[in-house]
Amino acid sequence: MSIVTDKFSTVEKVRQGLKNVGYIATTQIAHTVYLAYHLGKPILVEGPAGVGKTELSKAVASFMGVPLIRLQCYEGLDESKALYEWKYGKQLLYTQLLKDKLNRIIEGETSLAESIDKLHQYDDIFFSPQFLEPRPLLKALQEKDGAVLLVDEVDKSDDEFEAFLLEILSDFQVSIPEIGTIEATSQPFVLLTSNSTRELGEALRRRCLHLYISFPDQGLEREIVRTRVPDISERLTAQLVTFIHQVRKLDIKKLPSVSETIDWAKTLVLLHAENLDRELVRNTLNTFLKAQEDIRVAEEKLHTLTEHALREAP
């Protein structure tokens, strides 16, 4: 653990560390990650889709050198999917396989009560950890060297699940009736992401540190593109980022995300593009605009957008 502690000794180290694993963090992100580590609190990450919320947790995991355990939330997600489940099939299989053995054990007994007494000596054998299927939450608690637990899109889950999550996040322990309480061997670093499709409960917000990630500014996005697509030229990066930033100002349904900027950059590199031009943009528009309506809006303005991008970064 001391290595990890050392990694978190200063804010600058966190930022640099995240950068080394390929995540360009704003100071605010780095500060929040640093604070969350030192306070031992979960981070609730909000922001528009595609600004790298999920990416952040991957980066934190590889920065800390611990596994990332991901729990994708959806409507109807419940404890058996999130926490643990008994391996019913295995239990059944074993009882069948061991039928003879069981018969032999209770052979000598005459009455039903005696047989059951006899079986009780082995009582919880089929409800032991071997028959337990740990789901993400339990898995995260059991990781010996800690883990990064990502609860993705927590806003998609139900209210009940949110309440249940609160319990886990405050104590970091789970009680399984048949086995007992399982405590976290080392507290996982928890990140929750939300796209605000539903207002999250006050209680959950209060338990977490809050981080709002918005679209990066041009400088930062350029840096991100260059880190992710090392082959791209400085000039093309500048043009492309300027273009994307203008597209984000248009009245469209789905704004192009950072990951889509990267995709576009990769595409352009594959096409050996040196400069943006109208034809090229028109042909690759669908890498970052995914709705026909949006593409139409962008195509109308294509000329001015491209001109502007070229002017900004000649």
Add this chain to the structure above:
Amino acid sequence: MDRILENFITTLRRSGVRVSVAETMDALRAAELSGYADRRILKDFLSASLAKSLPEKETFEVCFRHYFSFNDVAGEGFSGENNAPPPAVQGAAFLTQAFLAGDGGGLTIAFNEAVGRADIGSIQSPTQKGLYTQRLFQELGMEALNRDIRRLAEEGGQETLAQARFLEMMRDSLIQKVRSLIQRQLDLYARQRLNDLSEGSMKNMHLSVVDTRDLARIHSIVQRMVKQLKDRYSRRQKAARRGHLDFKKTLRQSITYGGLPFDIHRKSKKTDRPEIVAICDVSRSVSNVVRFFLLVVYSLNEVIPRIRSFTFCSNLVEVSHLFEKYPLQEALTRLKSGAGLPILMNRTDYGSSFCDFLDQYSDCLTKRSTVIILGDARNNYWNPRTEALRFISERCRRLIWLNPETLSLWGSGDSDMEAYLPYCTIARECNTLRHLEKVVEYLLRKN
């Protein structure tokens, strides 16, 4: 130092950010980690632990900027002509010394403490600005500073004169700071109070007198109510989904596995999604409350996925698509004027509108749907066609009629309310937000 943070949190609370005790503790630990030296780190740390949503973050930004803005007042400190260290001024006031030494940290602490003592947060109206400014000057020890400046000026040495001039400069900027601080506090604190004040009174306000500029506020209140309603519905749905063991089905399936119950099946009830049909009168007789009606329907549209909305005057048209397409203001104007809709804005005809509904849209009535009718039932002496409403009422789960007129006017003149009344599950007077709240409460109780 904790005192500063405490005051800051009070400021935040007064500006409408909800900060719990646990969060205060977090903020304290965060501030310990960051120290007060680097403002950016401090800001990010506090922001992460105190402001928990985007609107709160925005308020936080403003508050932080205002609250921790004093650092720059201290300036460089005084340096003599040949950069000699400033001579200590005998028996000088705290402010004098802090200014001369350029002690920014000390000044910030002193200033924030003085702000706390002067209880600036209680300021409520612009007329109190003078009072609080004086109070803050007093707490800061402005008098002593003035005395020191006078004394230094009288002593007359070149160095002391320069000092006096420097102090005068600093004092003026301090006064400026105090003034703008008071103004900001007024903006910051008074805003929240004003909101609280009018939310209460707005609920009792008759909806015919509501201004366009209040529309957004009312909209948010209505939204909250509607959301409550929706939450209640969705909770029921989920409780039903969990289900118990379906013994029969499990056993039946077990035949495949030689009698072993390998596949477990659970009973699940069909989910009971709310289905709402809103029918809204947009005629002239209700013109003063129609905006509010439409607002309610619009809000319902925003949170309930399965809703059909209709407006009628002389005939009835479906308007569900308008709500999805346009923002609130625009949708309302369009609906009110009936622009682009095949609606006849002649005299209201409830009877034929209900028949229109039955003819064209009766398929949207199921035994799960709730029909909400908003209108005054003033039918211009047309045939009320109560049989049509009866038919609607029989085919839906319940029928709610919200009438903007007071109870005593129902059935008077050309109002057919009394004829329609027997077919409504409930009929309520609804012309203030308070009324609407009661209706929502009723619906919640019923579920």
